[in-house]
Amino acid sequence: MSDTAILDKESPAAPDIPRMLGDADFELVKSRAELSNGPILEIGPWLGAVTFELAQIAPVTVVDNFFWSESEANAYPGISEPNGSFRAAFESHVADTPHPVTTLEIDASDFAWDDSESLSLLFYDGPRDAEALHLILRQISKALSAEGQILIKNVYGTRAPAIGAYVNALLGASICELIHTDQPNWCNMAVLKPSSAWADIDSFETAADAISTTPLPQSFSDPWFGQATSVMRLFWLAQLGNWGASFAQLHMLPVHTESPTLFDEYERFLRLNQTAPEMAAVFSVFRQIHHDTALRIPTTDRIGESVDLRLRRLWDTISPELWESEAIDPRQAFSNRFEVLRAALASGFAVKVAGKSIAILGPLDQALEILCLICGATKVISLMTNDPLSEGDFLQTEQLARQPVEDAKSDNFDLIICIGAQERLAALQSDQETIQVPELSPNIA
Numbered sequence: 001m002s003d004t005a006i007l008d009k010e011s012p013a014a015p016d017i018p019r020m021l022g023d024a025d026f027e028l029v030k031s032r033a034e035l036s037n038g039p040i041l042e043i044g045p046w047l048g049a050v051t052f053e054l055a056q057i058a059p060v061t062v063v064d065n066f067f068w069s070e071s072e073a074n075a076y077p078g079i080s081e082p083n084g085s086f087r088a089a090f091e092s093h094v095a096d097t098p099h100p101v102t103t104l105e106i107d108a109s110d111f112a113w114d115d116s117e118s119l120s121l122l123f124y125d126g127p128r129d130a131e132a133l134h135l136i137l138r139q140i141s142k143a144l145s146a147e148g149q150i151l152i153k154n155v156y157g158t159r160a161p162a163i164g165a166y167v168n169a170l171l172g173a174s175i176c177e178l179i180h181t182d183q184p185n186w187c188n189m190a191v192l193k194p195s196s197a198w199a200d201i202d203s204f205e206t207a208a209d210a211i212s213t214t215p216l217p218q219s220f221s222d223p224w225f226g227q228a229t230s231v232m233r234l235f236w237l238a239q240l241g242n243w244g245a246s247f248a249q250l251h252m253l254p255v256h257t258e259s260p261t262l263f264d265e266y267e268r269f270l271r272l273n274q275t276a277p278e279m280a281a282v283f284s285v286f287r288q289i290h291h292d293t294a295l296r297i298p299t300t301d302r303i304g305e306s307v308d309l310r311l312r313r314l315w316d317t318i319s320p321e322l323w324e325s326e327a328i329d330p331r332q333a334f335s336n337r338f339e340v341l342r343a344a345l346a347s348g349f350a351v352k353v354a355g356k357s358i359a360i361l362g363p364l365d366q367a368l369e370i371l372c373l374i375c376g377a378t379k380v381i382s383l384m385t386n387d388p389l390s391e392g393d394f395l396q397t398e399q400l401a402r403q404p405v406e407d408a409k410s411d412n413f414d415l416i417i418c419i420g421a422q423e424r425l426a427a428l429q430s431d432q433e434t435i436q437v438p439e440l441s442p443n444i445a
Contacts, residue, residue: 017093018076019049020125024187025153026050029123032149032179032191033057038120043108043136047079047086048093050123055097058120063104063111066090108132112139119143125153128160130207137170141201144194150176155190156228158269162207165236167192168229169210171217175201181223191223212237212245216252227253231262239270243279244328247286248320255291263287282330285311307334313374322399329366333374337367337440344438350375352435353415359383361405361428362419363440364393369400372417383408383428 019026030053033040038058045051045062054060066087068080080086087105094101104111108126113119119140126132133152144150154160155167167190170176176192183189204210211233222228230253237246253259267273272280289312310333318328332338354376360368361383372380383405384393395402408428416432418425420439 017049017052018047020046021050021153022187024184025189026053028181028183028187028189028191029053029151032151033121033123036120036149037147038118038145040121040123041113041119041140042123043111043126044124045090046125047076048090050125051090051094051101052097054121054123055094055099055101057099059099059102061102061104062090063106063108063126064090065107066105108136111136113143115142117143118145119148120145121149121151123151123153128154128163130162130166130211133163133166134201134204134207134210137201141198144198146194148194149179150190150192150194152190152192154188156188156222158266159188161232161236161239161266161270162211164229165211165233166207168217168221168233169207169214170201171221171229173197173200173210173214178220178223183223185224187223190229208240212242216249216254218252218254226258226262227256228262230254231259232266235266235270235272238272238276238279238283241276242326243283243330244323244326246283247318247330248323250283250286250290251320251323253290260287260291278331282311286315289315310334310338310374314370317373317376319397319399322397325395325397325400327395327397327400327402328370330370332367332370335367337365338371340441341368341371341437345371345435349435353377356414357381357412359408359413359416359428359432360419361385361416361425364402365419365440368417368419368437373399379413381408381413 021029029050033054034057036058040054040058040060042051042054042060042062043064045064051060051062066085068082068084068086070082073080073082079089085105087103091103109132122136122140122144124133124136126136137150152163152167155164170192171178174195174197176198177195179191179193181191216230216233220226221230234246234249234253237243237249267280272283285308311330314330314333322328353372356377357379358372358377359381360372363386364382364384369380369382379398380400382400382402384402385405386393389404393402405428413432416425416428416430416434418434418436422436425434
């Protein structure tokens with residue numbers, strides 16, 4: 001699960017056939033295969049050490065492009081020429097087995113399984129790419145038996161964060177469930193079986209769709225009754241720049257004593273504090289608040305004087321639905337524009353907007369939207385006067401809406417905040433109470 005997994009790559013006593021699995025992973029694959037009662041599919045067989053064991057139990061189909069890299073040629077001389085095919089070496093290692101081995105020399109992306117042939121086990125040691133794994137699972141979705149098993153390497157730890165995030169999505173959507181094993185915590189293999197929603201795997205065109213839209217598992221997400229893949233999924237979404245989706249998922253993360261350690265480990269590995277330092281700092285604050293309810297601020301009687309206070313209010317205010325829209329940029333809570341608004345508004349502003357529906361009239365002002373929400377507004381409706389507006393500018397969620405001013409309905413809000421010129425109010429023809437704030441400046445972000 002942690003970096004110690006790297007130490008298990010080479011077994012203490014090298015087998016007759018070189019292998020990329022340590023003893024723990026190797027024994028786990030063999031023990032699960034012994035429970036199989038039908039054909040086996042192996043993606044990424046390398047030199048055949050695992051294939052040889054699998055073919056002692058049932059017929060095996062293997063898929064690989066059999067490309068022998070220069071680094072492999074240096075580490076294992078005599079197997080094949082650099083940049084050549086090592087298929088001949090593989091087939092020589094599995095030539096004498098009780099059950100046949102069918103070799104497909106193709107990329108995993110070109111693989112197709114005959115739905116009429118049942119499948120009892122998939123062992124995936126292929127590309128560390130969630131999309132490749134998703135494609136394989138969709139290909140076998142009709143053939144894998146209800147009692148079938150799915151073994152996936154590189155799920156736990158930091159070697160393949162996309163794979164860990166994707167497996168977590170499968171668990172959260174009840175497409176798969178974890179099979180309990182007694183594997184040691186350096187064994188990075190997930191053992192899964194089809195769950196109640198297995199057929200739903202075809203509803204996701206891509207692994208990215210599943211990772212960003214399915215809920216987090218509400219029970220454990222690793223074999224040690226922890227949240228390893230859940231935490232990795234949050235970080236993977238952040239790594240992709242899907243911060244809103246990451247924050248939405250964090251809201252759903254069950255509080256677990258192990259989680260802070262996992263956060264620290266993955267944060268060091270992905271180095272988000274170097275690639276996106278401001279957002280990484282926001283993420284760090286949010287996850288601390290999530291795991292310590294004593295940090296939360298229940299009252300909204302003042303505009304937050306400090307960045308920390310604003311972020312606390314933001315975390316307690318913004319719903320997962322709004323985070324998922326990617327419409328909220330938490331950095332606006334400590335922007336120059338926020339400071340301008342805070343200085344311009346009276347100390348009673350928070351009391352005035354709390355519990356009310358607020359219309360903001362003028363160009364899109366994300367800092368003002370955030371200010372209203374953290375002060376307790378039940379809904380904010382931005383009536384945008386930007387010209388031109390595109391369809392991507394519009395938004396409709398329970399907490400925040402963005403729409404052209406022409407679509408405004410005065411009975412939808414209790415209070416109007418006008419940005420800049422009062423002449424804009426003529427477009428509303430409303431007698432609602434109005435607050436005026438300074439115009440947006442192109443020099444103030």
